[in-house]
Amino acid sequence: MIDEQTPAVDLALFGALGDLALRKLYTALYQLDREGLLASETRILGLARQEYEIDAFRARVRDALETRVPANERTEESVMRFLDRLHYAEVDFSTLEGYNMIGEWRKGRASNIPLTIYLSVPARIYGDICHNLQAAGCLDEQSRVVVEKPIGYDLKSSIEINDAIGAVFDESRIYRIDHYLGKETVQNLLALRFANPLFGNQWNQGKISHVEITVAETVGIEGRWGYFDQAGQLRDMVQNHLMQLLCMIAMEPPSSLDSDSIRDEKVKVLKALRPIEGERLSTDVVRGQYIAGSVGGKQVPGYLEEEGANTESKTETFVAFKTEVANWRWAGVPFYLRTGKRMPEKLSQIVIHFRQQPHYIFDPDQRLLATNKLIIKLQPDEGIDLQVLTKDSGLDAGMRLRTGPLNLDFHQAFPQARIPDAYERLILEVMKGQQYLFVRRDEIESSWRWVDKLIDGWESRGIPPKRYPAGSWGPVSSIAMITQDGRSWYEDY
Numbered sequence: 001m002i003d004e005q006t007p008a009v010d011l012a013l014f015g016a017l018g019d020l021a022l023r024k025l026y027t028a029l030y031q032l033d034r035e036g037l038l039a040s041e042t043r044i045l046g047l048a049r050q051e052y053e054i055d056a057f058r059a060r061v062r063d064a065l066e067t068r069v070p071a072n073e074r075t076e077e078s079v080m081r082f083l084d085r086l087h088y089a090e091v092d093f094s095t096l097e098g099y100n101m102i103g104e105w106r107k108g109r110a111s112n113i114p115l116t117i118y119l120s121v122p123a124r125i126y127g128d129i130c131h132n133l134q135a136a137g138c139l140d141e142q143s144r145v146v147v148e149k150p151i152g153y154d155l156k157s158s159i160e161i162n163d164a165i166g167a168v169f170d171e172s173r174i175y176r177i178d179h180y181l182g183k184e185t186v187q188n189l190l191a192l193r194f195a196n197p198l199f200g201n202q203w204n205q206g207k208i209s210h211v212e213i214t215v216a217e218t219v220g221i222e223g224r225w226g227y228f229d230q231a232g233q234l235r236d237m238v239q240n241h242l243m244q245l246l247c248m249i250a251m252e253p254p255s256s257l258d259s260d261s262i263r264d265e266k267v268k269v270l271k272a273l274r275p276i277e278g279e280r281l282s283t284d285v286v287r288g289q290y291i292a293g294s295v296g297g298k299q300v301p302g303y304l305e306e307e308g309a310n311t312e313s314k315t316e317t318f319v320a321f322k323t324e325v326a327n328w329r330w331a332g333v334p335f336y337l338r339t340g341k342r343m344p345e346k347l348s349q350i351v352i353h354f355r356q357q358p359h360y361i362f363d364p365d366q367r368l369l370a371t372n373k374l375i376i377k378l379q380p381d382e383g384i385d386l387q388v389l390t391k392d393s394g395l396d397a398g399m400r401l402r403t404g405p406l407n408l409d410f411h412q413a414f415p416q417a418r419i420p421d422a423y424e425r426l427i428l429e430v431m432k433g434q435q436y437l438f439v440r441r442d443e444i445e446s447s448w449r450w451v452d453k454l455i456d457g458w459e460s461r462g463i464p465p466k467r468y469p470a471g472s473w474g475p476v477s478s479i480a481m482i483t484q485d486g487r488s489w490y491e492d493y
């Protein structure tokens with residue numbers, strides 16, 4: 001069944017043969033189609049430099065679907081229906097001529113079917129493509145553009161890129177992707193925080209002692225050494241994904257669910273984030289770089305031994321830091337964040353540690369146990385655990401306490417429901433013209449301002465990364481950073 005609730009679009013995908021398109025975008029579009037969420041009129045035009053006949057292009061996409069989509073979610077009919085929507089054009093993105101193709105493709109289309117440009121290409125050419133699209137007369141008031149991270153390398157370059165896109169598209173038509181915002185559990189943070197009075201009343205410095213955010217990956221550099229070495233984990237993961245998670249946890253309640261209400265509140269968090277500078281550079285942040293080790297029982301090389309590596313590189317593959325949101329709600333509550341490549345597990349989770357009761361009456365040895373924790377698991381097993389204290393059972397247990405979860409495992413609670421990939425949600429929102437899951441320009445720039453200060457500090461002090469073996473939780477100093485405050489990373493894997 002086709003859901004005509006989703007408006008039809010003409011999607012022009014730049015970088016149609018690139019890694020992201022083949023790994024994520026066709027799969028996401030296919031799943032939307034299979035679920036009946038693509039309007040029957042929706043079409044997709046793949047644009048890339050390579051020469052391809054349409055049949056060869058469709059065969060390439062079919063291969064991608066066969067690799068990525070589980071067999072029980074594919075039928076010949078659903079695959080064919082999707083492939084029929086695909087068109088292809090060879091374009092040299094830097095010259096105007098190729099863009100006429102887009103005009104040709106759009107001929108005769110109803111004016112209410114907007115041209116939606118998806119830029120899955122390096123950000124340095126966003127400006128040229130937008131300019132050429134305009135110069136070739138492809139755009140009108142309804143056209144939209146979707147852009148991928150990273151937008152720039154620092155504040156200055158992000159301003160240049162945003163200026164170039166903004167010269168052609170109004171902010172209300174720019175969709176900046178941070179795929180973490182499309183993850184089911186991340187969206188659930190809005191429901192959890194703002195629909196449950198239970199948490200609404202507890203969400204402040206009076207009730208919460210500290211917050212942890214961990215985004216750990218088992219993968220290394222995956223053949224992207226050239227890109228990654230220029231960026232490092234701070235730019236690649238913290239500037240965007242971890243900052244967005246932090247904003248979702250720390251933001252004030254928006255006045256409504258509309259895009260700007262939400263994004264206004266997120267920007268305030270970024271502006272209130274205490275910078276790491278001066279002495280804090282030695283106490284509140286740890287950079288790491290992995291050396292050879294073992295992940296999941298498999299021996300893996302160190303960062304400097306990866307293919308294409310510059311053996312002198314000082315780029316970090318791990319970063320942990322402590323910060324604070326300097327406002328009335330959060331004053332004095334540390335936020336501990338860490339993210340790294342080649343960790344023992346793929347794990348993204350947020351742990352909210354609530355304060356202890358003002359007066360304690362149970363076994364003195366169990367005092368440290370006596371707090372509640374809310375564990376929000378983003379991946380791999382999406383769910384929410386509230387750790388509560390109960391009495392240990394049995395006649396001989398006396399009033400000993402034990403901690404156990406009130407658990408909402410999304411897979412168990414909703415066994416029929418497939419948890420959609422982040423890109424499915426995000427592409428659907430673009431089609432609907434809703435921006436609340438996309439990052440506004442001032443969010444990106446506020447985040448870069450904070451990150452740039454930290455990088456300047458590292459550079460001016462010449463702070464190199466500390467080594468950590470692949471398959472460990474990062475340099476030992478990242479553990480010391482939290483234990484010196486009398487706390488530890490929550491480890492219940």
Ligand code: BG6
Pocket residue numbers: 179217219236237348
């Ligand atoms: C990307 C980063 O944005 O996110 C990658 O560039 C990283 O380096 C990836 O591996 C992680 O995404 P996910 O969804 O697998 O956690």
